[in-house]
Amino acid sequence: MRIAFVNQKGGVGKTTLAINVAGALSRRGLKVLFVDADPQQSALDWAGARGTPSPFAIIGMAKPVLHKELPKLEKGFDHVIIDSPPSVHQLTQSIVGASDSVVVPVQPSPYDVWAAEAVLKVIDDASAVLNPNLRTVFAINRKIVNTAIGRDVASSLESYGKPVLKSEVCQRVAFAESAAQGKTVFEVDEKSASAEEIEALAMEILGL
Numbered sequence: 001m002r003i004a005f006v007n008q009k010g011g012v013g014k015t016t017l018a019i020n021v022a023g024a025l026s027r028r029g030l031k032v033l034f035v036d037a038d039p040q041q042s043a044l045d046w047a048g049a050r051g052t053p054s055p056f057a058i059i060g061m062a063k064p065v066l067h068k069e070l071p072k073l074e075k076g077f078d079h080v081i082i083d084s085p086p087s088v089h090q091l092t093q094s095i096v097g098a099s100d101s102v103v104v105p106v107q108p109s110p111y112d113v114w115a116a117e118a119v120l121k122v123i124d125d126a127s128a129v130l131n132p133n134l135r136t137v138f139a140i141n142r143k144i145v146n147t148a149i150g151r152d153v154a155s156s157l158e159s160y161g162k163p164v165l166k167s168e169v170c171q172r173v174a175f176a177e178s179a180a181q182g183k184t185v186f187e188v189d190e191k192s193a194s195a196e197e198i199e200a201l202a203m204e205i206l207g208l
Contacts, residue, residue, distance in 0.1 A: 002070070002080040003205055004099040008119045009112060010086035012105045013141040015042045016175050017201070018083040020194075022056045023184030024202035030078040032056035037066055037095055038085045049182030056081075064090035067097035067130065096123055097130030101208050103165075105141040108153035120160055135208050138164045139201060142171040167200040 036043040127134040174194040
């Protein structure tokens with residue numbers, strides 16, 4: 001399966017979710033190819049911060065022809081994870097064309113919920129031309145536990161007509177700490193709450 005994390009808003013945690021979901025899949029013995037399609041190359045920087053080889057293969061490809069080139073690169077891999085840029089242009093359209101499923105991370109704030117409409121339009125327009133069988137879902141990320149907005153964001157997103165994944169990821173220091181070390185949360189503490197949340201998210205995405 002090709003899974004892309006897409007949102008035009010910066011700071012929603014696309015790269016964090018993409019890296020850790022890739023880690024969740026690879027620790028199950030699956031061969032994962034991570035495609036860093038963000039010109040900022042944050043995932044490649046993450047890999048460079050490691051002192052050991054990454055648990056999954058990672059390449060940079062911030063090209064608007066990704067949907068054409070990916071088939072020859074993914075041979076031998078079970079899954080492909082694609083991290084997208086925080087802006088909407090031809091590259092985002094190519095990512096949509098290359099993917100089986102697009103996950104739209106959304107933080108539980110009114111601004112993020114309102115911004116979701118614009119990114120959905122880009123995804124739907126691109127998929128209508130390039131990928132009519134695309135599955136698009138929302139993932140709630142950086143949720144603050146026991147807050148009203150955290151509880152209400154799922155129902156707010158449902159008005160857009162796309163499924164909202166039940167597996168929510170909370171705002172936790174563990175994500176920043178693991179990223180600084182060039183590690184996934186599983187490599188730092190596989191029994192942590194952050195690892196459990198990512199594992200649940202990854203398995204729900206695979207079940208799409």
